[in-house]
Amino acid sequence: MNEAVIEGIDIVKKLGSGAGQVVALRGVSLTLMGGELTLLMGPSGSGKTTLLSVLGCMLTPTSGVVRIRGRKVNGAGPGTLARLRRDHVGFVFQSYHLFPTLSALDNVRLALDVRGERGSAAIGRCRHVLDVVGLSDKRNSFPRELSGGEQQRVAIARAIVANPSAILADEPTGALDSANGQAVMSILADIARDPARGVLVVTHDTRIVPYANRVILIEDGRIIGEEPGGAGRREIRTLYPRAAALQLTNESGGPEGRRSGTSRRNV
């Protein structure tokens, strides 16, 4: 049986102070299971990225509990949170955040270097993950020499090279065309086949719904529903009243429904 990788229980997050204070999360609970690809969907300002930041140990919740691999992380300082991210979480960002002055290989090496893993073994692992994401011939290319899709694949390689328990991706297909988006999601879905790893993807993009085991909808800092992955445009619209505002488009290239049946309802 797959285990919970990250658990967020009744999370409240307030941002700012005084009159400008905003309650970004209002008692959200979400569990990311190993071997599962979960989509977190919602409109801008709904709290998706805040929830991702809290679950990824970048922000501490105002209240509620976050557990990584069963370990409660509340109250941890910045140093401990950094260590937890280093040991358990890999991030993929919409705008890739690659280091422009480093080659693809060196960008991936950074994730191991910050853990103190250096030398030929580390380089071998980096080469391997670049092979996994299909960039074995682009190892020495700099980000400016890569397409958006290739850059995102380098970012995914960087996220997985240290073998984290959870991959948290923020709009990973947001800056990509349909083909590249499908390619990136295909890689993430493959990663999520590993029962020791869970993948959580924040997205607006309904084209990638078919890759998910489940889809969680969030609005105004609250989770408003959950649906098994593979659901199409109609089902998402039903659950999510503001779907039209999301400019949902149901591209037909994905392996629709292939990953249904493994979701866990804990919303």
Added chain:
Amino acid sequence: MSLIAKLASRNLFQDRLRFIATIIGIVFSIVLVTIQLGLFLSFERMVSTMIDHAPADLWVTSLGTKCFEDPSLIDKKVETKALSVPGVANAVPMVVGFAEWSLPKGGVTPVFVIGSGTDGLRPWNIIDGRPDDRDKSYSVTVDRTYFSRLGISGVGDGTNIRDLRVDVAAVTNGIRSFTTTPFVFTNLERAQTYIGTSSNKISYLLVHLEPGANIATVRKDLAAKLDKVDIMTPTEFRNRSRDFWLFGTGAGAALFGGALLGAIVGTVIIAQTLYSSTKDHLTEFATLRAIGSSSFYIHKVIICQALLSAVIGFSLAALIDYAVVSFTAESALPVVMTPPLTAGLFLLTVLMCIASALTAIVQVTRIDPARVFKI
């Protein structure tokens, strides 16, 4: 190359204009500090050069003598009294003082006359003639640096001091005075005449000890026997002389002040450029934090940038310093570079750069890793 060094160097070289500004800041700062400290060293050496070249185990001076150039006199009787002290092998009287050198074309110029016996302070670095040429009854030795100042062209030229004949018997190279007043070496008696002092007055007594004599005991016995004098080791006299000229006159403070200002200006320039560079790479540093790097890892990147700047800046500054040292070698106050000064300047450059990195480090310490989601 480690990934930290690679990242640091690429960050540094990415914006070439800013990199050049950083290096120019370091170079000018270090050159300025080098010149100030080099002049300080040169000044310090010149101030004590006579003491350094005088063969003496102990100096007997008038009470409260501030420096070698002090015109205070003591009675020549101290010579016989000193010789009667057990452990004293020899006591050589010496006189120094200002006099007026008549220029061949008219007018006078001040000179500093140094007179001593053959066991005392004699000119060194002789490049022409013989200082003790007995055929020339009024023989003196001067340095070639001052030929034009003295209106002479070399050995054999003559003039007057206090209407007394002067013949240049020997020429030295590199015995220069920081006051720019030329030194004139001669024997004790002639010096007393040129200076216009009584033959029973001297400026210093250079005491030579017998082999195996205890310097502290001899010093104590001399102090008991001689009235109203200071008895100092060469080191003590050197320090007193140096302290008077460097700190008593404010000259040293001015040189140190210049060096300090150079270091501060350099630090501010480097800090500004490093801060600016770090600000431009904040997203990258936030990404590092997001992927779990420790603060220390990021600090190492910034410090590595600072150290690279230091090494490149110092190397270029060292080339300019070398040119300055060569260019001023023959001047009245040459800029001096020594291996310890070079090492010290490199250390200073590194410290400046690391201090400069602190502002950038403070900036990234406050960085929010979650900013990577906002961009």
